[in-house]
Amino acid sequence: MKYLIIKNFHCSEQSVLKAYQIKFLSEKFPKIRLYVFGLRAKRGGHFDRIIRVCGILPLEQAMPFGLLKYGLSKRYPSKPDFVAPGDLKKSYDIVIVGGGGHGLAVAYHLACYWNIRNICVLDKGYIGGGNTARNTAVIRSNYITPESVNFYAEAVRMYGQLSNELGYNMMMSNRGQLTLAHSDATIRSFRMRAEVSKHRGTEIEVVDRQTIKEIVPNLELDIHAQPILAGLWHPDALTGRHDSVAWGYAVCAMELGVEVHQRTEVTGFEVVGNRVTKVKTSCGDIQCGQVVQAVAGHSSVVAKMVGIRLPIRSYPLQAMVTLPMKPFINPMVSSTALHCYVSQTSRGELVIGGGPDPYELYSTRSSLELKEDLAGHACEMFPFLVDVPILRQWAGIVDMTPDYSPIMGPSELDNYWLDAGWGTWGFKATPASGKYVAQMVAQQKVPEVLQPFGVERFYDFGLVNEMGATAASH
Amino acid sequence: MKVMHCPLNGPRNIAEFITFGEVNKMPVPDTVDDRAWAEFVFFANNTAGVVREWWCHTPTNYWFIADRHTVSDEILATYTIAELFPEPFNTGESDG
Numbered sequence: 225m226k227y228l229i230i231k232n233f234h235c236s237e238q239s240v241l242k243a244y245q246i247k248f249l250s251e252k253f254p255k256i257r258l259y260v261f262g263l264r265a266k267r268g269g270h271f272d273r274i275i276r277v278c279g280i281l282p283l284e285q286a287m288p289f290g291l292l293k294y295g296l297s298k299r300y301p302s303k304p305d306f307v308a309p310g311d312l313k314k315s316y317d318i319v320i321v322g323g324g325g326h327g328l329a330v331a332y333h334l335a336c337y338w339n340i341r342n343i344c345v346l347d348k349g350y351i352g353g354g355n356t357a358r359n360t361a362v363i364r365s366n367y368i369t370p371e372s373v374n375f376y377a378e379a380v381r382m383y384g385q386l387s388n389e390l391g392y393n394m395m396m397s398n399r400g401q402l403t404l405a406h407s408d409a410t411i412r413s414f415r416m417r418a419e420v421s422k423h424r425g426t427e428i429e430v431v432d433r434q435t436i437k438e439i440v441p442n443l444e445l446d447i448h449a450q451p452i453l454a455g456l457w458h459p460d461a462l463t464g465r466h467d468s469v470a471w472g473y474a475v476c477a478m479e480l481g482v483e484v485h486q487r488t489e490v491t492g493f494e495v496v497g498n499r500v501t502k503v504k505t506s507c508g509d510i511q512c513g514q515v516v517q518a519v520a521g522h523s524s525v526v527a528k529m530v531g532i533r534l535p536i537r538s539y540p541l542q543a544m545v546t547l548p549m550k551p552f553i554n555p556m557v558s559s560t561a562l563h564c565y566v567s568q569t570s571r572g573e574l575v576i577g578g579g580p581d582p583y584e585l586y587s588t589r590s591s592l593e594l595k596e597d598l599a600g601h602a603c604e605m606f607p608f609l610v611d612v613p614i615l616r617q618w619a620g621i622v623d624m625t626p627d628y629s630p631i632m633g634p635s636e637l638d639n640y641w642l643d644a645g646w647g648t649w650g651f652k653a654t655p656a657s658g659k660y661v662a663q664m665v666a667q668q669k670v671p672e673v674l675q676p677f678g679v680e681r682f683y684d685f686g687l688v689n690e691m692g693a694t695a696a697s698h
Numbered sequence: 699m700k701v702m703h704c705p706l707n708g709p710r711n712i713a714e715f716i717t718f719g720e721v722n723k724m725p726v727p728d729t730v731d732d733r734a735w736a737e738f739v740f741f742a743n744n745t746a747g748v749v750r751e752w753w754c755h756t757p758t759n760y761w762f763i764a765d766r767h768t769v770s771d772e773i774l775a776t777y778t779i780a781e782l783f784p785e786p787f788n789t790g791e792s793d794g
């Protein structure tokens with residue numbers, strides 16, 4: 225049996241043409257089995273046309289090409305993903321501070337789409353060792369302001385394709401997210417969120433108790449004193465393997481010539497006039513054309529080194545997982561009123577997360593109070609969990625903004641760019657912020673999508689308020 | 699259980715307290731410009747180190763001030779308001 229594999233097949237006018245060619249091929253050579261990757265399984269538009277016209281069956285979207293190749297071959301891939309670069313060079317066109325998903329995504333996009341390759345990414349620890357590999361991997365776009373819905377919906381779409389784009393298995397899984405309302409006021413806000421999101425092409429609806437029962441049969445609807453009245457069902461939501469996002473971007477960026485230096489802490493900057501001229505690190509000083517900071521919980525600390533004060537406060541955010549169990553909940557279930565959300569990983573562990581700690585702190589210690597709270601609320605939703613042991617628990621430091629929206633944009637300095645304020649919600653944004661922050665740095669101009677998210681909004685009192693759609697939902 | 703020493707109630711579980719952020723001076727609303735006011739409302743030092751903060755013991759609604767290390771999570775000292783501010787606050791508002 226021979227295979228013909230078509231990669232990165234996107235739904236555009238052109239693909240309809242390509243689809244005709246594929247159809248022709250398959251008719252001419254019926255013995256060849258055809259696989260098409262990269263088709264977005266979205267209903268409507270081009271997809272329908274391609275299916276109808278050509279009768280091609282798309283392979284499920286999130287299967288990376290590389291995996292199939294290794295699945296079919298007898299040899300195990302022995303190539304190491306990460307090859308440490310040598311010493312730092314004297315100068316780089318772009319220095320990215322922070323090797324989390326965000327910093328690495330910016331590097332990848334600059335190298336791949338803007339052909340800027342003289343880049344280094346510096347991390348004081350190891351890549352993904354910050355919040356990127358500490359989060360609970362909720363990827364959703366059911367926000368309330370049109371600006372946010374636009375931005376996050378693109379991020380969700382990009383995530384659906386990311387395993388293919390980077391050839392790195394992120395185990396993306398389209399579970400959907402169910403957010404619970406325990407009061408009339410919450411139902412009203414759900415209606416608004418649903419309408420705004422639908423208007424922007426996101427799949428979302430307000431559902432009643434009966435439907436909730438069908439989506440999550442094990443959920444306790446009659447929680448004492450806080451019965452569940454309705455839900456916001458967002459079938460687009462995804463979850464995946466978070467560390468592979470940092471790794472996937474790093475591997476691809478390095479293939480394009482980007483240097484990723486781990487255990488290299490930025491300790492200061494030299495500023496001349498309105499420009500940063502030098503980045504001081506624990507491994508020596510380097511000259512820089514442009515600097516991007518993407519250090520999440522340490523945003524204020526690094527910004528202070530160049531004399532910038534930000535509207536950010538850093539808090540620990542804690543999470544935990546239970547022992548693995550047989551699969552029993554498919555979607556991610558979240559309750560803002562209970563400050564708790566639950567999902568089940570592909571390994572069967574329940575991931576339990578909630579709101580940040582009650583006071584500011586730069587420590588990833590955990591506290592019994594918060595863990596007890598999380599466990600208690602998870603048991604209110606799923607009472608049969610009472611005897612299930614906690615397997616692991618941890619915390620990350622999150623950079624909270626007053627309006628629960630990020631800061632992406634220029635700073636007071638000409639060549640210093642901010643990607644900060646990602647708080648408890650920034651994992652889902654990684655591909656889109658990588659794309660647009662890279663575009664902004666390459667073009668030296670803020671793209672339209674990012675305009676609402678500059679730090680100037682706080683001076684203009686033009687906040688992008690996402691508190692209600694974010695707190696404890698992530 | 700983490701313990702905080704309240705100047706009024708002595709050592710208590712930290713869960714009984716809430717913080718109201720760093721002790722800083724409010725600009726006079728009538729004379730300050732919009733930019734400086736926005737700085738005061740939204741921006742923060744967010745210091746990684748020792749910070750002097752407002753705290754309140756919620757069961758007794760008792761307000762006081764604490765020095766806390768935001769990296770090690772140690773509470774270094776607590777003070778009554780009168781200890782640090784013997785003079786009453788000037789909020790810039792007239793008495794009339």
Ligand SMILES: Cc1cc2nc3c(=O)[nH]c(=O)nc-3n(C[C@H](O)[C@H](O)[C@H](O)COP(=O)(O)OP(=O)(O)OC[C@H]3O[C@@H](n4cnc5c(N)ncnc54)[C@H](O)[C@@H]3O)c2cc1C
Nearest residue numbers: 322324325326348354355356359360362490620650651652
């Ligand atoms: C428990 C938890 C659950 C979360 N759940 C979700 C969720 O479900 N969905 C969601 O969308 N988001 C979630 N988040 C938020 C999300 O994880 C973050 O917003 C996102 O990962 C930030 O990515 P980043 O690349 O900006 O930062 P990070 O991954 O934190 O990377 C920053 C890097 O900067 C490095 N660094 C810091 N200072 C320096 C320095 N001076 N020099 C050099 N390097 C430095 C750090 O070592 C770190 O590796 C959660 C966060 C936590 C902690």
